Amino acid sequence: MPWVMYLLKCMAWGxxxxxxxxxxxIGLxxxxxxxxxxxxxxxxWRxxxxxxxxxxxxRWVSYEQISNDLKRAILVSEDDIFFKHNGVRIDDMQKAWERNQKGGSKVVRGGSTITQQLAKNLFLSSEKNYLRKAQELVITGLLELMLSKQRILEIYMNSVEWGEGIFGIGAATSHYYxxxxxxxxxxxxxxxxSALPAPKCFDKSKYCKRGSIDFGLRQQFILENMDRVVLPKNR
Structure with a gap:
């Protein structure tokens, strides 16, 4: 029917x-x-x-004004081979797919890199489904293609959630220390x-669920592994 084709064209152009x-x-x-x-x-809004x-x-903080120890700690926590991959970690995504299949139609684990997390934070919702994941992958590719790795990490550190209403490393260091x-x-x-997997729980106990992360144990793991992360010398 003509109206069906018209609707499909509108959806495609949209x-x-x-x-x-x-x-x-992303270019801007x-x-x-x-x-x-x-x-x-x-x-x-919430x-x-x-x-x-x-x-x-x-509060925005430039890449150069963030300590290397903090950069390394974040990489150990979230994506230790960030500077070596092209935006996705295939093995992790495969493992996530297997877990999600066991979980039914609902996505239960994403296997996301820092670039994928940034793509979601910048543009998308926290809803977990395969359509949103596909759009996340497209945005991830654009971020990796158009921005340097250091710039991606800089934006991530300045936009990720660190507690209730706390966003970015500038606000986090001021709030906690x-x-x-x-x-x-x-x-x-x-x-x-250590807070990044569950920032609201790290900030306020009312957001913690049964079986929540042991932040002290996670902090110790990060401390023990920070020095093995190598940062590029030039931006």
Whole structure:
């Protein structure tokens, strides 16, 4: 039927237009810092709705002003071979697929790299389904193609959630240690990195579930493995 073809064409052009929007946004972020992310906007709405005053904490910190210990700790926690892969870790995704098949139609584990996490945080929702995962992979490819690894890590560290209403490493170091990301200790760096899998639980016990992460044990693991992560010398 003609109306069906028209509807399909509209959907196709809409999908193409959405990808072009992602390309333009990512291209701008090679030179400009994102003002907010999809996750930040969703959290602001959850906490504040239409209120003009909102307890969202965020402060951008440049890559050079973040200690190398903190960078290494975050990489150990989230993606220890970040500088060696092209945005995805095939083995981890295969393991995630196998676990998800056992879990039925609902995605239960993503096997995401830092680039994939950033793609989700910048543009997408926390909903877990295969359509969203496919779009995440497209955005991941664009990020890896258009931005340097250091820039991807810089944006990630400045946008990831670190507690209720706390986004980015500048706000996190200030909130937890009244410090800045340049001069926190190795122990503090490992503690902050240990929070990333469950930042709201790290911040407030009311968000913790049964079987929650042992942050102290995770911090110790990160401390023991930080020195094996090698950072590039030049940006």
């Amino acid at each position: 999908a193409i237009g959405l990808q072009l929007y992602f390309v333009i946004q 972020w090679a030179f400009m810092n994102p003002s907010s992310t999809a996750f930040q906007r969703a959290e602001r 906490l504040c709705h239409w209120s003009l005053s909102c307890p969202i904490q965020h 009244v410090a800045n990301p340049k001069n926190i200790s190795r122990e503090q760096a490992a503690a902050l990195a």
